[in-house]
Amino acid sequence: MMIELHLGFRQKLKAVFESSLHQEVKLIALADFQGIDIEGFRIPGFKKDSEVKLPLWIAIELVKTGIAKFKEGEELDLKTLSKIHWIEVIQPSRTISPLPENFYLKLKLYMDELKSRITREADRIDEYKKVLTMAGDIVSSRLRKIVELTLARQTTQILSNLTIEERMLYDGVREVLESWRSLYWVGS
Secondary structure (H helix, E strand, O other), rough: HHHHHHEEEEEEEEHHHHHOOOEEEEEEEEOEOEEEEEOOOEEEEEEEOOEEEEEHHHHHEEEEEEEOOEEEOOOOOHHHHHHHHHHHHOOOOOOOOHHHHHHHHHHHHHHHHHHHHHHHHHHHHHHHHHHHHHHHHHHHHHHHHHHHHHOOOOHHHOOOOOOHHHHHHHHHHHHHHHHHHHHHHHHO
8 A cells, every 4th residue: 555655646746747847937038049849839939138938848948058047036046045944944933934836846957957067167066065955954844844734633724835745745644644543543
């Protein structure tokens, strides 16, 4: 049963990840772009300095090639991550604070970008290590809070600050705990 729960959870997480890649984000064009068809999807042309809304999976490629950059607030950076780290870890509380939309995907993209830049820019290694440490602290703090919420059988109001991925984790852990409690008649 635990293997089935794990596989089901993993598939759901992957579906959330895939769905997030199709959400539109805002970009600022760094160069004129003629437009192109990719995998049946038409990327329209745009002029330098214009603002464009495109699915994240396309935006990532345009940013990698230097054609565009994310509009401020659309991606995660060290400043934003530091603020989140301060709220979640440095000034800990028992409540879960809201995270930016698609936080975990943005965190993964930010870390992947830093990791790839290390090969070209050796001075980025310190930033990467700092981000890696902060990310680990944030995730550990939130996981601890989610388990505490699960054990306390919290209300929907408090749960509204969880990300989609965290809510899935909460529901999965709650299901396992409730099954265990009901099987052994403990705390039902």
